[in-house]
Amino acid sequence: MKFAQPWGRQRLSFLLEKAASREAQTWRGYVAKKQTSQDADVSPAQRDEAVRWLTELHGRLQLYPETLVLAVSILDRFLAPIKVRPKYLRCIAVACFFLAAKTCEEDECVPSLKELAASSNCGCSPSEILRMERLILDKLDWDLHTATALDFLHIFHAMATASRSGFLDSIGLNRSQHLGLLTRRLYACLADHALMQLRGSVLALALISLELETCCPDWLALTIDLLRKAQMDSSALIRSRELVSRSLSTPRASLPPNTVYIYHPLQLAAPARRPLGTMETPRDQPALPQAAAGEESKAPPPSPKHLAHLQKVPLRCKASTKRKVEQMDVDDFYDGIKRLYNEDATSAVHEGATPGGGAYSGGSSPCPPLQPVGAS
Structure with missing residues (x-):
């Protein structure tokens, strides 16, 4: 950064008067443009993003502060009277930065055009930057000196x-x-x-x-x-x-343009466990009476000790078509378990059943009925 020696009051007053006179000649008030189309002109937010991009480029190259401020001034003076498509904004910005560097920096510190195009990742070639530089100079009447x-x-x-x-x-x-x-x-x-x-x-x-x-x-x-x-x-x-x-x-x-936000979900209390096959009643609807609930579905009978772990599995069912299908699957599962262990006490014993052979329907099994062993 360039710093001068402390100046006298008269010298400072002269510099202030000269800078104010120069500012009055070149400064134009900013007028927000009406956005007729998204690709018709550069929006204020896109202009701000281009300035932040130039600030990052300026920090990597470690140039004078005057270079960045003059580049932003040239950019605003160029964008004010004309309409520019957003796809050309970075090429314009890097051309303004190159003009400001050649104006404010020492000759040995000015980056080459090839180096500037590569380090900036602007997406344009050095020849395209040169053509844009000529357009900017023609639009500004080759007058880049202004009070910033x-x-x-x-x-x-x-x-x-x-x-x-x-x-x-x-x-x-x-x-x-x-x-x-x-x-x-x-x-x-x-x-x-x-x-x-x-x-x-x-x-x-x-x-x-x-x-x-x-x-x-x-x-x-x-x-x-x-x-x-x-x-x-x-x-x-x-x-x-x-x-x-x-x-x-x-x-x-103060936030960089590539800020990443991380979502932390709230830790909610675990819901109370319900027996397998029960349906959760919505909060905005009253619970069904016991008699009505018994008509819709019967509670499963007590299971033996070796099936007690099945009741510890929580199942939350809501009143929807998908949940009703799951409820039918659970009922079928229980029916299969009851048939396997012959625990359906309400079912009638079919004809031909033997005391130790379980439920058997005559003619439905290829095996003959079991007969007790007689004394020899």
Whole structure:
């Protein structure tokens, strides 16, 4: 990051006046466009996503903060008067970033176009970036020099530290560290299209004012002094403070774009176990009388000891077609068990049954009836 030596008050006033004059010539108010079709123009949310993507690219390449802020400024100036299809947005963004790097960086630090296309994963070739770069320059009349919010942030910070240098000691930061903290907050503000309607000077002064309020006792007097030097309207500053504070307090400003949310289900109490074959009564319907319930289905008879474990299996049945089919299967299962162990006491003994042979119907078995063994 580039930092200059402390300037005199006259030098700072001259730089502020020059930056404000340049801003008045190039700045255009943001007007939200009507979305006629999803692919007709870039939406504000897509613009914010492109800015966050440029911020990640800027962090990987470790370039000057001026490069990123100027790239976002060129991008907004290009998108404001024309309609652009979203599929070309990343190519436009990386072309704006390449123009800003060649403007702000040293020659040996500017990445090559091939390297930039490979590291950014923009999905376009170096020749396509060059053609888009020419379109941007033609649309902006080859004038990339403008006063950005970072320029005003440097000037206002130098003025504040020159007047009240003691507040930095209270927070334990030097000038470079404190300015780096404000710069990172500025990155978050640039990725919010709701702040595009603010001039860069107003946005920078709002950031400085909100920071002074937390660490400087006489922040209000210092803010009024900066407001008077910048020749701004106090109502515009109050409104910008509210917008900036709301933007920085939203959770989406600190979350990466590939955030993964993990669902943790609630641990509900285990339902009471019911005997096998019973039906659960819905809560919104009264329970059936005992007599009526007995007409619909009969309770299974007691089972022997070696089948007692079958009653411990919970079965929850609801009044639906699928559950009724399951209920019929359970009844058939019980009928088979009862026939196997001859426990159906209510069934009549067929003709021809022997005392020890179980139920037997004459003519239905290929084997003859068993006869008792006689004495020899």
